[in-house]
Amino acid sequence: xxxxxxxxxxxxxxxxxxxxxxxxxxxxxxxxxxxxxxxxxxxxxxxxxxxxxxxxxxxxxxxxxxxxxxxxxxxxxxxxxxxxxxxxxxxxxxxxxxxxxxxxxxxxxxxxxxxxxxxxxxxxxxxxxxxxxxxxxxxxxxxxxxxxxxxxxxxxxxxxxxxxxxxxxxxxxxxxxxxxxxxxxxxxxxxxxxxxxxxxxxxxxxxxxxxxxxxxxxxxxxxxxxxxxxxxxxxxxxxxxxxxxxxxxxxxxxxxxxxxxxxxxxxxxxxxxxxxxxxxxxxxxxxxxxxxx
Numbered sequence: 673x674x675x676x677x678x679x680x681x682x683x684x685x686x687x688x689x690x691x692x693x694x695x696x697x698x699x700x701x702x703x704x705x706x707x708x709x710x711x712x713x714x715x716x717x718x719x720x721x722x723x724x725x726x727x728x729x730x731x732x733x734x735x736x737x738x739x740x741x742x743x744x745x746x747x748x749x750x751x752x753x754x755x756x757x758x759x760x761x762x763x764x765x766x767x768x769x770x771x772x773x774x775x776x777x778x779x780x781x782x783x784x785x786x787x788x789x790x791x792x793x794x795x796x797x798x799x800x801x802x803x804x805x806x807x808x809x810x811x812x813x814x815x816x817x818x819x820x821x822x823x824x825x826x827x828x829x830x831x832x833x834x835x836x837x838x839x840x841x842x843x844x845x846x847x848x849x850x851x852x853x854x855x856x857x858x859x860x861x862x863x864x865x866x867x868x869x870x871x872x873x874x875x876x877x878x879x880x881x882x883x884x885x886x887x888x889x890x891x892x893x894x895x896x897x898x899x900x901x902x903x904x905x906x907x908x909x910x911x912x913x914x915x916x917x918x919x920x921x922x923x924x925x926x927x928x929x930x931x932x933x934x935x936x937x938x939x940x941x942x943x944x945x946x947x948x949x950x951x952x953x954x955x956x957x958x959x960x961x962x963x964x965x
Contacts, residue, residue, distance in 0.1 A: 676702060679714060679755045682746050698722070699879060712743060713758040721797045722879040723747070723754045728796040729878035730758075733855070736788055737781060738874045761874035763866035770862070770897050775904035777872045778865060778897075779911030782889070785875070787916055788855040790883025809850045809885045817844075817931065820938045827937055827945075828956065835963040836934060843927045848920055850885030857881050861892035887924040891932045894925050895958075930962035 680687055686707040693701035693713070700716040717723040733739045740758035748754030770778070793812065794803040804812040817840055825833050857864070858880035866874035898905040912918050936955035940948040 675716065675752050676700075676714070678752060679716065679746060680704075683744050683755070683757055685757075711760040713740065713760065715756045715758060717753055717756075717879050720748065720753055721795075723756065724798050725796045725881065726877075726879040727756060729855070729881045730756075733785070733788060733878070737784055738872070739878070740874065740876060761866050761876070763868035763873035766862040766865040766867045766872075770901060770904050771870065772903060772907040774867065774870050774872070775897070776907040776911035778893075779908035779913075780915055781872055781875060782860060782893075782908075783912040783915035783918075785857060785860075786854045786886045786889070790853045790855055793853045793883050793885075795882035807853075809852065810847070813931070814844065817934065820934055823938045823941050824934060827941060827952075828959070832956070832959060832963070836930075836959060839930060839963045840934075843930065846923070847887070847927055848923050850887060851919060852885040853883035854886055855881060856884040856886060856889045858884075858889070859892065860889050862896050885919075887919050888928055890921060890925060891928045894921075895929065926962065929958065933958035933962065 676690060680690075685704065687704050688707055688709075689705040691703040691705075693703055698718045699722065702714045702716075704712050704714055706712060715726070717726060727742060727745055730739050730742050734741060738761065740761060742756055743759055744757035746755045766774070766778070791801055792803045792807045793809045794801055794807070796802075805815065821837065824836070828836065857875070857878065859877060860875075864875060864877045865872060866876060893908065894905075898908070909918060909921075933955045936951065937959070940952040940955065945952060
């Protein structure tokens with residue numbers, strides 16, 4: 673029996689159709705049409721920590737933000753990670769041009785997410801909440817970079833690698849004090865923002881969300897929306913500031929654009945370079961721009 677059919681059986685679902693959901697890079701996601709004609713989504717995370725993290729985050733956010741409702745949960749077996757059965761949100765990923773009105777709404781909802789407090793800097797795992805080393809956000813960022821250096825050395829050309837190491841030391845110590853611990857999405861990008869008409873209808877994919885500093889959460893907005901249409905940046909900021917103060921973006925965006933790209937090289941190595949050539953080349957190009965190489 674296939675994993676999807678096994679999960680359908682475990683959750684006792686009466687299913688008419690099963691469709692793949694494209695561009696789900698970390699987890700397997702399926703769109704199910706039930707015999708009742710209801711549409712639901714079945715998500716099989718990459719590992720159990722992601723399974724429990726998403727479940728805990730959706731439960732934490734369900735009364736605050738337009739997120740999917742958890743309809744059922746299975747914690748898996750020796751063959752399968754487990755699965756979440758999620759409600760459908762009417763809307764499509766925000767992958768088309770974003771106008772200023774929509775950007776204002778996105779900023780507002782992003783701030784509402786960051787207003788949700790967390791018990792500390794850390795994340796949910798299978799047996800509870802794990803705090804970062806010394807509950808220290810800056811130490812966590814530095815430790816991550818140290819951990820990524822060796823796999824990046826194996827992929828990047830030596831000159832680019834050396835410049836990256838020097839660049840980190842230069843820009844890391846110039847960062848402002850972090851805020852938080854607040855809820856950060858970690859993948860807040862157009863594909864995870866659902867819109868219906870010109871309204872934000874939902875925010876999805878919380879398997880990487882955690883307690884952190886809000887500064888880390890603007891990188892993909894900048895990369896995929898503001899750079900494509902610079903006029904959307906000010907409305908986003910205005911929407912965000914209608915809910916909470918905003919950290920100085922000019923001081924944090926260049927660092928996290930670099931940090932995210934360095935991390936992405938490691939992700940491509942771990943998930944398969946051949947399957948992720950396009951993303952790898954995009955990430956290396958971003959690193960070159962960051963360090964002017």
